[in-house]
Amino acid sequence: AKELNRSSYSYFTREMGVEIRERVRMMHALRSAFEEKRLFIVYQPQIDMRTAKPFGTEALVRWKTEDGELIPPDKFIPIAEYSGLIINIGEWVLRSACFELVLIHELGLRDFRMSVNVSQAQFSHPHFLQSVANALADSGVSPHCLELEITESMAMTDPDFLVSSLEKLKSMGVRISIDDFGTGFSSLSHLQKLNVDKLKIDRAFVNEIAADTNDGSIAKMIVKLSQSLCLEVIAEGVENQEQANSLMAFGCNQAQGYLYSKPLNKLDLYSWLQKHL
Numbered sequence: 652a653k654e655l656n657r658s659s660y661s662y663f664t665r666e667m668g669v670e671i672r673e674r675v676r677m678m679h680a681l682r683s684a685f686e687e688k689r690l691f692i693v694y695q696p697q698i699d700m701r702t703a704k705p706f707g708t709e710a711l712v713r714w715k716t717e718d719g720e721l722i723p724p725d726k727f728i729p730i731a732e733y734s735g736l737i738i739n740i741g742e743w744v745l746r747s748a749c750f751e752l753v754l755i756h757e758l759g760l761r762d763f764r765m766s767v768n769v770s771q772a773q774f775s776h777p778h779f780l781q782s783v784a785n786a787l788a789d790s791g792v793s794p795h796c797l798e799l800e801i802t803e804s805m806a807m808t809d810p811d812f813l814v815s816s817l818e819k820l821k822s823m824g825v826r827i828s829i830d831d832f833g834t835g836f837s838s839l840s841h842l843q844k845l846n847v848d849k850l851k852i853d854r855a856f857v858n859e860i861a862a863d864t865n866d867g868s869i870a871k872m873i874v875k876l877s878q879s880l881c882l883e884v885i886a887e888g889v890e891n892q893e894q895a896n897s898l899m900a901f902g903c904n905q906a907q908g909y910l911y912s913k914p915l916n917k918l919d920l921y922s923w924l925q926k927h928l
């Protein structure tokens with residue numbers, strides 16, 4: 652038994668070693684990619700389903716390796732968070748998105764909005780509020796057109812810190828939305844205390860709205876909740892017209908998803924906007 656234990660122990664440490672080495676390798680590769688400007692941002696339009704017109708976009712970061720391989724953010728954002736690289740990467744995304752929004756406004760789209768994802772590590776960094784203030788001041792963008800997407804799980808870690816940070820962000824004039832709403836199990840009484848503007852229905856709940864069953868009870872419930880708290884609501888991952896119709900029937904008029912557009916690079920965004928305004 653002793654032999655067996657020892658060999659299984661070294662088996663696991665060897666496996667762990669491989670995993671850690673792979674993570675360290677990715678971390679170094681990500682740092683160089685960021686320094687060498689191989690990260691870029693794509694923009695996914697957000698639509699008012701009643702008019703079928705875009706009113707904003709969400710900035711989503713991309714990593715293209717030297718071999719031309721695209722690494723999905725679900726794979727590298729956790730590494731960026733874990734290594735602290737997210738502080739610089741997140742700040743760069745925020746600043747770039749603000750500067751991009753100014754250009755969009757200059758096209759004549761005065762109230763167009765930009766949503767930017769903010770990770771837990773970034774949000775809790777002492778420099779975060781200042782970096783938002785700097786991005787606003789340096790770009791000159793209207794603060795009410797910038798929306799920060801935070802996740803529900805952040806709401807659970809340090810409630811007092813969250814409440815006071817949100818108040819400060821609100822006083823700068825920026826909007827706050829809770830991303831992936833419904834997946835993080837935060838309590839509803841807690842939600843009421845947070846000064847947020849919007850709930851974003853997670854793709855998983857939109858996916859449940861199947862054409863044949865017309866199910867979607869969670870999506871419906873989130874829409875009701877947003878109405879009773881006087882919050883805006885948007886659905887992500889809308890892929891077909893049946894889902895769009897059900898969401899509108901529930902009372903949700905904002906959507907984002909492949910039905911309208913996949914995330915687009917800057918130039919494609921401009922031509923897409925030209926066609927859809």
Ligand code: C2E
Pocket residue numbers: 695710711712723724725728741744768769770830831854887888889890907908909910913914
């Ligand atoms: P998210 O914030 O929930 O972003 C929505 C994801 O759904 C995006 O994946 C988007 O491309 C994808 N999507 C949009 N429409 C559809 C659709 O109709 N069907 C399906 N199946 N998928 C759709 P993406 O770009 O791969 O991003 C994944 C996650 O990575 C994001 O999830 C977000 O949590 C994170 N992320 C992306 N960019 C950033 C960033 O700049 N900062 C931080 N902190 N996180 C980011």
Ligand code: CA
Pocket residue numbers: 709768800830
């Ligand atoms: Ca998001």
Ligand code: CA
Pocket residue numbers: 830831851853854887
């Ligand atoms: Ca989301």
Ligand code: CA
Pocket residue numbers: 831853854887
């Ligand atoms: Ca999601």
